Amino acid sequence: MDATTQEAIYESLETLSNADQYYRWLHSRVKSFIRGKVLEIGSGIGNFAQWGKTSATEYHLSDADPRLVQRLSTDFGNAFQWNLYEPFPRKDVYDTVVILNVIEHLEDDTRAIQAIYERLVPGGNVIIMVPAMQFLYGSMDRAFGHFRRYTKKTLCELVEKARFTVRKKEYVNVIGMLGWYVYGRILNRENLPQQLCSRFNLVLPLLYLERPIASVVGLSLILVAQK
Template identity: 35%
Template sequence: MPTVTGDSRLQSDVLEELSDARAYRRWLAHLARPYLGDDPVEVGSGTGDYALEWAPTVKRFTATEADESRYKALAARFADHENIVTRELLLPDAEADGHHTAAVAYNVLEHIPDHVGALRGMGALIRPGAPVIIIVPAFPSAMSRFDRAIGHERRYTRDSLRTAMTEAGLEVEDVRYLNPIGLINWYVSVKGLGMTPRNGALLRLYDRTFVPVARFLDRRGRAPFGQSVFGVARVPAAPPHVPGPRG
């Protein structure tokens, strides 16, 4: 059964500490938007910052969280939002009925030991032919003390994410690296110097200066490396109904 690992308090602190990265968040939110449909579900919504980016563009948005304390904060934050529904969710979901138009999980899969089972569980939440949209941290060589403290089981390559999606029975549509500038910065600051990502002048400078460049480069072509891997895979479409012979 997929479970989520890591220091829950540290995870919550980091989510709050990175709230200033607004340009970065808008960029990543934009990548998923064409796939969402009108009734998507987010797996591992954290503090709900991405939900706020996506909800205005859909009819109904379901934000979920496995951690009890974060779920309570999430539910309180969205109590007055008409089109955002919140629920506590740990995959696999026994109540999954496959009605959502998409499942999106940003920086969640790397926390789950059974990531194939988690992807299979996400597929059970959505309709046949609907997409699962994933972002995960890239490159095992970038694994740092911070990664381990926050509960990262692994970092990915394009091939390893593609393999996990395929093993989960999903049909891979797109897998690519994002943000090569961010990976270089990660090697230097987080892995090399042991820094913890947090709000402040450096993060705001990076967000205003380097994120627009990384976004521009992503529009121009596919990077050979990056800080994250972005992937889209679909639940196989239901086979067409073929009526049997009439008796």
């Protein structure tokens, strides 16, 4: 990942921190699958961790970027550096692995999913979130270093190839599709407008009502699979 892409990711993480209620909502969608000792991969600046840790008995954070790991260590304590393509630096295995908006950055996503499988205890869950709908792929995806966006079919095939059993799959954030399409496909922006994320908290209640539409489309895809 080049320096320009990395800076775009830093900026987006800071911008998304303004949409704190979004992460609260996201946690509400997956918390029933979070249990025991948890590893979050690609924790960034901890936007989800502040909520995810409330469902765990032990919460470990990791990121490939040493600058982010230093910040995570300061804010949360138990953080370490790890690239999914490298040997795991600890002996720990986990009841739950959380990996949100990371796999799309990895060219070899098959290898990444297999590495996750090896970190879970038998019966453990992986909670994955990825960008959805390839027709939404645009300038912001390129700026953030996304290799692809996923569908239920492509993500299910990926995890099942690694011997996981899919327990839940759903598209989410239908209302976010319009903004992503306008800024990424029409205006060719390369970053998330801060005011857009700040206003997202205002329309958040609509996400709780979107399920009939989100069964078909959504800006993101959540999948839970069991080892």
